[in-house]
Each structure stands twice: as structure tokens, then as C-alpha cells.
Amino acid sequence: MRKLILIFCIGSFFGISQDSFGQRPIDPYGEIGITAGYSYYIGDINPYKHLGPRKKFAFGAAYRFNLTKRHALRIQGTRMHLEGYDSDNEDIDLINRNLNFRNKLTELALLLEINFHEYRLGGLGTGFTPYVFGGLAYFNMNPEAELDGSYFELIDIHTEAQGADGFDNPYKRGQVAIPFGIGFKAGFSDRLAINLEWGIRRTFTDYIDDVSGNYADPSIVRDNAGLQLAAELADRSLEPIGPDGSNIGMQRGNPESRDWYIYTGVILSVRLGKDGNGCWK
Template sequence: MAITMRNVHFSLPLFVSLIVFLGAPRLQAQTEIGVMGGVSLYSGDLSPQEIGLYFQDVRPAFGAFARFGVGRAFALRAGVSAGTVTADASENGLALSGLSFRSRITEFSLVGELNLFTIGQRIAPYVFGGGAVFRFSPEAEFDGDFVQLQPLGTEGQGLPGYDAPYSLTQWAIPLGLGVKILLSDQVTLGLEFGGRKLFTDYLDDVSANSFNYGDVLEGNGELAARLSLPFVEDPDLDGSYSRGGDYDDWYYIGGVSLSFRLSGGSRGSWNSGRGIGCPTF
């Protein structure tokens, strides 16, 4: 699998190989592989609040990862995750009634995990953060089928005087927290939830940029124009519209993981984290 983002060529085998190569001198102590199952959800222009839990927008997510121990209480984790985000302004009670989207997301990430402390030697709460690259493609339902929105240019993208079409491959910063529970010397159960700070406002194809409806209709076609303002019964051809709100786009992934130790010997408890000020309870 290969993804091209501007002048950066990204491939999963190269990504994993680079991680292992850079960390090889320190990663031999603890190596685990694991799988994750959980949920994904969205927050952004089509959300009624910047931070909230909208159960109607929750969708399944899954992933796989490799974790490499570094030092007493720190680990590097390389993973791939897949999920779907969706929102409907009508269901969320917004004035932008008629705007909705869904987008499948594939994410490749490298994050660091820091154990904060231990509870009973087998439970370790942790925080994580790092970098990720993800692929998305917002779609909207039209006449009983789903239409990809980015190629349409619903806010005039690609026309003279407007921004270029946004890239469907973007960078993100994963941030979150979780807890790891040792079920045995070889098996770890994890619970985790985290958000992704994005550098695009087009996860939902909606931004705060203004556009002229007549420009979209003439330059990008009737379908682009109809999907740009489905909540306006009679759009003004010369009118300037802005669909987005004050909220940045985020997506979230949370779930349960199960990981299996491949190397590093037996382990009866988490390290206490001595030397970095982490208490043991």
C-alpha cells in the first residue's frame, strides 16, 4: 500500500522498518504485538458543541499495533487503525439542516506511551502522544447513493480565486490516555481513548471559508452546487455563503486492545517507574 502526499511518498513497510531500525538498540527488552476493537466518532462543523459525545455518530473501529519497550516506563507504539466518522446536521439540531457526511479513515501512527504510575503492580494508567498520517474521503448521500465530495469542489475549490482542492491524505497528532492491565506474564489488556488534532478543516467537507453560489454552480456544476447548500431552498446566485462554524475538525478512536509479548522474558508486574518520579499504589 502506498500513499502520496505532495512530495512525500509513504509506504507501510518502509514506515515499520524505519521505526524498528531507529529503535533497534533499545527495543529488544520488550516487544509486543496486539489488536484493538472499539469505536470512532467525529467532532467539527456539524457538531452542536466543540466537545461532546454524540451516540448517533458512533461507528466501529479496529486496528493492529506493535509496542516496543524503551526504559522503565516508556514505550513506542506503531499502529494502523481503520474506522468511519459521520455526522448529520439535522440530527444534531443545527441550522445547517441537510448537510451530512460520512468518511472512512485509515490511519498509520507512531506514538509514545508514558506509564504514570502503577496500581497493585499489574495496572498502569498511561498517556500517549505522537504523530500520524491518515487517509479520508468525505461522502454525502444523494438520490439514494453516496457521492464523493472532494472532487466536486462544493466550496469552489479549484476555481479561480478559490483554494486548491484539499488533500485526502493529511497529518494528525494523536493525544489520549488509557490503562494497561497485565492478565499474565505474556498478555496485556488495554483500554484507551484518544483524539486526533487535525491540520485540515475538511474532514467533513465543510469549512468556515465563504464562497459564491453562482461560482460553484457555473464552475463546478449543478451537483456540487446542490450539495453545497442543501439547507437553502432558493440560493442567491450572487450571494456569499459560509457553511462552517467555530469548531475545528477532530476524530476520536477508543477501544479495548489485547497484546501479546514476543520477547523480553517473563514479566510479573509493571516497572514502578523509579527514576522518573512515578508513584506506585
């Protein structure tokens, strides 16, 4: 992950340093568009990192405000589907853990784009450029797990006894992330543009997959949630791993590592108002 951050920083430096604040001014203009692609996550239930099979369709809408030929602000809302299964793994310990999740996540992001070349839809300037972007995002999540063919929401079940005496506080649906990534944009008329983009989100939660700490006593999980189902969803292991024949106190997840999620997609946008030659259409 450090390599990705380094690549982003280098790209931002070059995008800013190439006379990015000294180019000829333009009239700012807006674009509105739609986006579609796929999403996936990196966390406790993902053995393949970026190369896993659990990529899911995602879609959204965006508004871009082009400040200069090198800088644009973008507001984007995206609906993503994230999921993971221990059964996909080749590690026998994770296969034995036997957890799974899905999370239909909604994100609203404010992003700054920095173009490598001067770019403008229509008129003077190049009609294509690579770019980097970064910003701030708010997302709403709702992790679920599948058991016997049915899905159950996990946030109120507290599978790690969150909220009980001596345990962590419950996590929240609403979370903040830092998105950043790279892309390529091109105009194929005075009004229309296409973007290809890959972006990763650094979150501040370890519960996108509802897995973080250690196994709690099943009776505490059950009493805390008021449901026997909570204990069944908390410990799905095929065999106990503890020396006493249980999993109590044994590692369930890795609390030192936060979850990440990724969106790769295409954005099709149309210029609003005047075209690049100053004409209304």
C-alpha cells in the first residue's frame, strides 16, 4: 500500500509543478455524468488482495467543475457491493475460520483532480490527459453474513460483543475515507468526455467485513445481542483452535489493519452550458 501512496504523491507533484498554476485562465465550466465499473475490498476476508474473484458491479453519478485546464473539483456518489469469503482462501486456518460477508456501501466523495496536461473540452488545449485525484469521502455501510442461504445484518448483532462490559464500543454505519487514485480523461467532441479511473479508499474502520478482534465468549455475544443467532454468526469455525477446545480469546481478525476498498470504472460526462468555442447548445 505504501507503493500506491508513493505513486500518487509523485504524480501529484508532477501534475502541480508543470506550470499548473501559470497556464492561461479559462472560463470555468461544469460537466455532469454517470459512472459504472466494479468494486472490491482489502481486509480480513480477502486472500487475494487486488487479484481476487470477488469483484462486483458498481455505479454512480458525478458532477465535475473545471477550475482551470489543470484542476477540477468533482462530487461523486457511488453505490458499491463488497464481499469476501474465507472459503476462497488456500490458507487452511482461514478456511477453518469459515466467515463471509457482503456490504452494499453508498459513498459520497469530494475530489480534486490534477491534470498532467492542459485539458479542456472543446476550444484550445489538449483533448486528453492522465490525471491524479484525491479528496474526502463519507460512506454508509451495512455488513451482512450468509447463513443457511439467508443474509443477516451484523451491525446490531455485535459479533465481537461490542458494547458489552470490557469490550469495544459498537461501530457505526457512517464512516469517513480518504480516496485517491489515477485516471485518464479524453474528450471526443466539444460536449462529451470519457474517463477511465482506478481509485482506492483508505478507511478508518476495520469493520467493513465485521471482522477485527478476538472471539468473545459465545454466551456474552448471545446475551449482549439477545439472540442465539448472534453466537452462531460470530463463530462459524469448522473446528475450535484454542487449547481448551474453544475459540474464546483466540484471534478472529487483525485489529492493527484497517479495511480498504477500491472502485475501478468509466465516467461518461457531458459539458453544461457553452461549448468550448463559447457557443450555447
